Amino acid sequence: MSVILSAIAEHNPLAGSPLGVQIFAGVVAFVIVSIVINVSLQLLLPQDKSHPPVVFHYVPIIGSAVTYGMDPYRFFFDCRAKYGDVFTFILFGRRMTVALGPKGSNLVFNGRLSQVSAEEAYTSLTTPVFxxxxxxxxxxxxxxxxxxxxxxxxxxxxxxxxxxxxxxxxxxxxxxxxxxxxxxxxxxxxxxxxxxxxxxxxxxxxxxxxxxxxxxxxxxxxxxxxxxxxxxxxxxxxxxxxxxxxxxxxxxxxxxxxxxxxxxxxxxxxxxxxxxxxxxxxxxxxxxxxxxxxxxxxxxxxxxxxxxxxxxxxxxxxxxxxxxxxxxxxxxxxxxxxxxxxxxxxxxxxxxxxxxxxxxxxxxxxxxxxxxxxxxxxxxxxxIMRKVKSDIPVPASLATPKGAKADNQPYVIPKGHYVLAxxxxxxxxxxxxxxxxxxxxxxxxxxxxxxxxxxxxxxxxxxxxxxxxxxxxxxxxxxxxxxxxxxxxxxxxxxxxxxxxxxxxxxxxxxxxxxxxxxxxxxxxxxxxxxxxxxxxxxx
Structure with missing residues (x-):
């Protein structure tokens, strides 16, 4: 830790200042504690089995943004191998539930208007441009x-x-x-x-x-x-x-x-x-x-x-x-x-x-x-994304967890998530x-x-x-x-x-x-x- 702090302080405009070292030490400590708490919560707290599994991630809020952004297809294939065709990942604080395969595409593209909204998903991006x-x-x-x-x-x-x-x-x-x-x-x-x-x-x-x-x-x-x-x-x-x-x-x-x-x-x-x-x-x-x-x-x-x-x-x-x-x-x-x-x-x-x-x-x-x-x-x-307006029951044929029996309780994608095809x-x-x-x-x-x-x-x-x-x-x-x-x-x-x-x-x-x-x-x-x-x- 002392080596890291020394390197940061060296490039800090407050380098040499005790206050500057204390500020950067506090930032580093905050980040480390946040990561430890985030990892502990994922490992120790019981997961709601009715919701899709959440992709493990170290950094809170940022979640899987880096790995997803670098190569989405590799991310999807890797997650499918671990979690099955339906899983949730964190993207800058948003919960993105992915539904893969033809059945997953059908779930998203033909979702009822009472359940999913393309308008709520994209208007913040498109309206200022169009x-x-x-x-x-x-x-x-x-x-x-x-x-x-x-x-x-x-x-x-x-x-x-x-x-x-x-x-x-x-x-x-x-x-x-x-x-x-x-x-x-x-x-x-x-x-x-x-x-x-x-x-x-x-x-x-x-x-x-x-x-x-x-x-x-x-x-x-x-x-x-x-x-x-x-x-x-x-x-x-x-x-x-x-x-x-x-x-x-x-x-x-x-x-x-x-x-x-x-x-x-x-x-x-x-x-x-x-x-x-x-x-x-x-x-x-x-x-x-x-x-x-x-x-x-x-x-x-x-x-x-x-x-x-x-x-x-x-x-x-x-x-x-x-x-x-x-x-x-x-x-x-x-x-x-x-x-x-x-x-x-x-x-x-x-x-x-x-x-x-x-x-x-x-x-x-x-x-x-x-x-x-x-x-x-x-x-x-x-x-391709939609905002989830009301809970979406996922068909059991799509939502069966990796390695589980087909008669397990199907997933429900909660209101407030984003669903992604x-x-x-x-x-x-x-x-x-x-x-x-x-x-x-x-x-x-x-x-x-x-x-x-x-x-x-x-x-x-x-x-x-x-x-x-x-x-x-x-x-x-x-x-x-x-x-x-x-x-x-x-x-x-x-x-x-x-x-x-x-x-x-x-x-x-x-x-x-x-x-x-x-x-x-x-x-x-x-x-x-x-x-x-x-x-x-x-x-x-």
Whole structure:
């Protein structure tokens, strides 16, 4: 202890002061006593057998935050081996009850509104970024109507227009971005693919969903607004909402300015009567009315557009980057993708026809399989949470403790906990998938499907935004399930498919170094730097 205190005192501004030594000695003593008491309580006090087991942790309040934050999937697998599929861990004072496996996902995704709330779980994180009166800042019934509004804008008619727009944006980006410049001299280009795909994603999303005004204003000032707003999407704001940090001050300022930017676009469109003239989401939203007859407000439209920009950008740029990196690790798949493009789009004279939505959706099984396999290995969000509003009885088949008999008393998840689903665990579970850690798109081309139970034939329910399967008892749920299933699923497939197909038609590529590890420090799982690929022009 004297050695520790000496080291602390040496770097202390009060070093040499008896008062300074006493203060730091007191802090160290307090920490040690807190740890001893916390460990003793866990070891000596009887645990409530009706509640899920609590993961052992040394430091009170902080709990398992460090091990969970460093590698959530390793944490989940390790805890499952010790405690079973249902367990609770402490995260900065919050009790997080994890429910793993397909049955665990079903428990969370199809929980009754009287039992679980996504709004109470996420509003502290999302509302300061998106703005008031949208997404998780409204009652669930209103959110379902807002999802219906968005779905109206995600029409097949619009998708048919978007494929060509995305292709054009990508070709322009390749022609002008400095990373691709060596290709003009016939040399390979080393490209930071996460950086490139992040820029491509926001360009293509702004050209399609966001509208011409947004695309024309993608200059440095808009980029800075986006960056400042994005700084609010940090894990600390989930556990400590409203903390006065410089990032949050910048977030709040950027939210006001971006909201005003969209409001000006809407105002100009209304004044000029442009409703219906554009194939973008602003036009679609301007035409919507709630079931009670109330028209959607301009502020709601502006904040929904921010939500679409922020949420879609993270997930699509992450998945697109992982897809191109995975393909770089298996050049033979790139070759097969190119042959598929020639087979489907070849014009018979050595050329290749432009991409189109209907053909891409129905006649490119390997391209579809590449996206599915990427999402299997790299679901954008590793933890999906709900706030527990009333006690949740856990089915005995899910809640049986590790090594116990199935007739034991089932668990109850108490009110006040947070319940957490991690469908990504099932997606890489070696018990479920053959060679689970291997990137193998061909597994999806088997007529019988890659695994049993993949297609859940559960009832279709309309939660207010169209018919959707309630089935969550599947080992593959990259877009969630139930009322909160991601509404952008079809747009994501279209956008990612167009980007990958455009790369395949023009380039061959490989990894520059080793395959990058995942970065779990943000809310979306991104590839750690460096994530460079070496690109060469395809020799046709």
């Amino acid at each position: 703005g008031k009166d949208v997404v998780y800042d409204v009652p669930n019934a209103v959110l379902m109507e807002q999802k219906r509004f968005v779905k109206f804008g995600l029409s097949i008619e619009n998708f048919r227009v978007y494929v060509n727009q995305i292709s054009e944006e990508l070709k322009d980006f390749i022609a002008t971005d400095v990373s691709f410049a060596p290709l003009k001299q016939g040399k390979p280009a080393v490209v930071d693919i996460f950086k490139a795909v992040s820029e491509i994603t926001i360009l293509t999303a702004s050209r399609t969903l966001q509208g011409n005004e947004v695309r024309e204003n993608l200059d440095k000032s808009f980029a800075q607004l986006y960056h400042d707003l994005d700084s609010g999407f940090t894990p600390i704001n989930f556990v400590l909402p409203g903390i006065p940090l410089p990032n949050n001050f910048r977030r709040d300022r950027a939210q006001r300015q971006m909201s005003e930017f969209y409001l000006n676009i809407i105002k100009k469109r209304r004044s000029k009567g442009i409703v219906g003239a554009e194939h973008d989401m602003i036009t679609a939203l301007m035409e919507q009315t709630y079931k009670n007859g109330r028209h959607i407000t301009d502020t709601e439209i502006a904040h929904m557009m921010i939500a679409l920009l922020m949420a879609g950008q993270h997930t699509s740029s992450a998945t697109g980057s992982w897809a191109l990196l995975r393909l770089a690790s298996r050049p033979e798949v790139i070759k097969d993708l190119y042959e598929e493009q020639l087979r489907v789009y070849g014009d018979g004279a050595g050329g290749i026809q432009p991409l189109d939505y209907d053909t891409q959706k129905s006649e490119l099984p390997l391209l579809d399989a590449v996206i599915k396999e990427t999402l299997r290995l790299h679901p954008p969000i590793h933890s 991690a469908p990504g665990v099932s997606q890489v579970d070696p018990v479920v998938w053959n060679d689970a850690s291997r990137f193998d798109p061909y597994r999806w081309l088997d007529a019988a499907g890659p695994v049993e139970g993949l297609n859940d034939a559960a009832d279709q329910v309309d939660f207010g935004w169209g018919m959707v399967s309630t089935g969550a008892s599947s080992p593959y749920l990259p877009f969630g399930a139930g009322r909160h299933r991601c509404i952008g699923e079809q747009f994501a497939y279209m956008q990612l498919g167009t980007i990958i197909a455009t790369f395949v038609r023009r380039f061959e590529w490989r990894l520059e170094g080793k395959f990058p590890d995942p970065d779990y420090t943000s809310m979306v799982v991104l590839p750690k730097a460096p994530c460079n690929i070496v690109i060469t022009e395809r020799q046709v």
